[in-house]
Amino acid sequence: MHKYIRILLGLNLSAVIRGFRFGFAQFRMAPSSAYETVNPFEDRLLAGIPKATLLNITSGRNPRIIVEVSNPVDGALPLEARMAVLSLLVLEQPKVILEIGTFMGATTHAMAENLPECLIHTVDLPESYVPGSTAALPKDDFHLIQARVVGRDYKNTPFASRITQHFADTAKWDFTAAAPATFFFIDGSHTYEYCKSDSEKCFQLCNGRGVFLWHDCDDSHPGVVRFLTEWRAMGRDIVCIVDTQLAYWKSL
Numbered sequence: 001m002h003k004y005i006r007i008l009l010g011l012n013l014s015a016v017i018r019g020f021r022f023g024f025a026q027f028r029m030a031p032s033s034a035y036e037t038v039n040p041f042e043d044r045l046l047a048g049i050p051k052a053t054l055l056n057i058t059s060g061r062n063p064r065i066i067v068e069v070s071n072p073v074d075g076a077l078p079l080e081a082r083m084a085v086l087s088l089l090v091l092e093q094p095k096v097i098l099e100i101g102t103f104m105g106a107t108t109h110a111m112a113e114n115l116p117e118c119l120i121h122t123v124d125l126p127e128s129y130v131p132g133s134t135a136a137l138p139k140d141d142f143h144l145i146q147a148r149v150v151g152r153d154y155k156n157t158p159f160a161s162r163i164t165q166h167f168a169d170t171a172k173w174d175f176t177a178a179a180p181a182t183f184f185f186i187d188g189s190h191t192y193e194y195c196k197s198d199s200e201k202c203f204q205l206c207n208g209r210g211v212f213l214w215h216d217c218d219d220s221h222p223g224v225v226r227f228l229t230e231w232r233a234m235g236r237d238i239v240c241i242v243d244t245q246l247a248y249w250k251s252l
Contacts, residue, residue: 101215138189
């Protein structure tokens with residue numbers, strides 16, 4: 001619902017013209033971009049999390065990544081976020097990754113392609129899950145749950161043998177199945193309850209020594225922001241990456 005409010009608040013003549021010229025996908029993206037420029041709620045929701053550029057985080061190191069430039073798909077990572085995730089991944093060189101929220105598998109595919117020796121565990125809800133059915137914790141983004149074809153983008157690729165797909169509700173899943181992961185990309189359900197549960201279980205899995213990336217740290221997902229603000233209050237130096245909806249923390 002928050003996403004559609006953003007579109008309505010950012011709707012303007014420029015967005016309408018862009019839609020006529022480039023199609024519905026661009027029409028839908030333009031109001032969101034306009035909203036982000038003004039973003040009247042950012043100070044209230046995100047004031048507790050400082051921002052850092054990707055260059056600041058990488059400290060002058062120059063990772064070389066393979067990234068596909070393609071049209072945005074609802075629910076998938078935008079280009080800037082993909083570049084940030086892959087850059088940090090290549091710099092850290094983890095042996096095992098845990099991704100929460102496979103969706104179509106585009107990010108899974110990109111991570112496997114950029115780290116040819118890495119093993120990836122990725123988890124998503126069972127394909128039989130019915131949106132709105134009873135869940136252990138409050139969920140959101142039901143439209144994306146309905147639209148997903150889990151793992152479509154990495155299946156039948158040379159990288160599939162290094163990817164283990166798990167189907168489970170992470171509120172009840174045994175995270176030790178992804179041991180010894182040290183790099184975590186958390187992009188599952190974006191409610192406060194799930195973000196807290198997923199993050200704490202990842203923290204336990206790596207014994208407090210890992211790299212964490214969260215997607216959708218923005219005003220549209222106050223549950224994510226609320227949880228990350230709580231972790232910062234515990235002395236954990238989480239930052240938002242400029243020009244993305246990613247939050248980052250390295251606990252090593």
